[in-house]
Amino acid sequence: MESFGARLHRAVGERGPLCVGIDPHPALLARWGLADDVDGLSHFAGTVVDALGDRVAVVKPQSAFFERFGSHGVAVLESTIRQLRERGALVLLDVKRGDIGSTVQAYASAYLNPSSPMHVDAITASPFLGVGSLAPMFELAAEHGGGVFVLALTSNPEGASVQRATTADGRTVAQTVIDEISQLNAGAEPLGSIGAVVGATVGETGCDLSAMNGPLLAPGLGAQGATAADLRVVFGSSLPAVLPSYSREVLGAGPDPEALRAAADRAVVDCRAALKLS
Ligand SMILES: O=c1ccn([C@@H]2O[C@H](COP(=O)(O)O)[C@@H](O)[C@H]2O)c(=O)[nH]1
Numbered sequence: 001m002e003s004f005g006a007r008l009h010r011a012v013g014e015r016g017p018l019c020v021g022i023d024p025h026p027a028l029l030a031r032w033g034l035a036d037d038v039d040g041l042s043h044f045a046g047t048v049v050d051a052l053g054d055r056v057a058v059v060k061p062q063s064a065f066f067e068r069f070g071s072h073g074v075a076v077l078e079s080t081i082r083q084l085r086e087r088g089a090l091v092l093l094d095v096k097r098g099d100i101g102s103t104v105q106a107y108a109s110a111y112l113n114p115s116s117p118m119h120v121d122a123i124t125a126s127p128f129l130g131v132g133s134l135a136p137m138f139e140l141a142a143e144h145g146g147g148v149f150v151l152a153l154t155s156n157p158e159g160a161s162v163q164r165a166t167t168a169d170g171r172t173v174a175q176t177v178i179d180e181i182s183q184l185n186a187g188a189e190p191l192g193s194i195g196a197v198v199g200a201t202v203g204e205t206g207c208d209l210s211a212m213n214g215p216l217l218a219p220g221l222g223a224q225g226a227t228a229a230d231l232r233v234v235f236g237s238s239l240p241a242v243l244p245s246y247s248r249e250v251l252g253a254g255p256d257p258e259a260l261r262a263a264a265d266r267a268v269v270d271c272r273a274a275l276k277l278s
Pocket residue numbers: 021023062094153154155156197198199219220221222223224245246247248249
């Protein structure tokens with residue numbers, strides 16, 4: 001079983017360092033001339049799948065925008081996930097799950113078990129109940145070649161008061177998350193399967209990311225104000241592991257599929273330059 005880290009490394013090599021989010025905001029649905037209902041949602045997601053599913057390394061549906069329509073929206077999400085995977089994109093479902101370990105086990109089987117209708121390549125997870133509470137996700141991910149991206153330094157301004165707080169041993173909360181992930185990824189080649197989320201908006205992290213050996217998902221580009229050039233300040237020598245993520249910035253170019261593809265291509269060019277990839 002090929003690991004998620006290896007699959008991600010290959011996908012980025014073939015398609016470029018880019019994750020595009022599917023975030024069907026009501027304002028975007030309106031801008032695309034779509035109704036704010038399940039049909040609009042389905043049309044929006046289908047257009048992104050057709051335009052980018054065979055082009056972008058990672059696509060990140062934001063679960064909240066599908067859940068908003070109840071079971072019908074979740075059905076659209078399931079179908080979107082299936083279609084993206086058929087087109088060769090890695091699917092990172094942004095659900096930010098976390099709970100006590102016995103419940104995390106159920107989340108893990110919902111998203112990381114290949115027999116689940118919602119099976120994806122990777123999910124986002126919240127470490128607020130302790131990174132150790134996410135162990136069932138890490139274990140199922142390892143068993144089935146999946147990945148988990150754990151929140152460390154999020155892109156929103158409110159995150160810093162918790163994530164940059166200092167723990168009893170003098171490390172920040174974010175650093176303790178990074179250090180626990182580093183242990184899980186130790187020795188993995190070419191890249192570990194447990195990632196961290198570090199926003200492109202956060203400026204200097206104050207964290208030592210050098211032992212991470214896993215992907216660094218960087219949201220906050222575009223609509224939240226960060227630019228590809230900011231990635232250098234945030235990630236320094238860890239730039240090669242960064243997976244830049246854009247949602248509204250790229251989606252705003254739609255609904256024309258050619259315009260969506262052009263926006264994604266521009267983002268790849270900018271990110272390659274910022275990450276110093278050829
Ligand atoms: O720290 C984080 C973690 C997750 N996100 C999510 O990424 C996208 C960002 O959308 P944009 O339109 O590019 O701003 C969205 O789904 C967030 O929930 C994040 O922004 N920051």
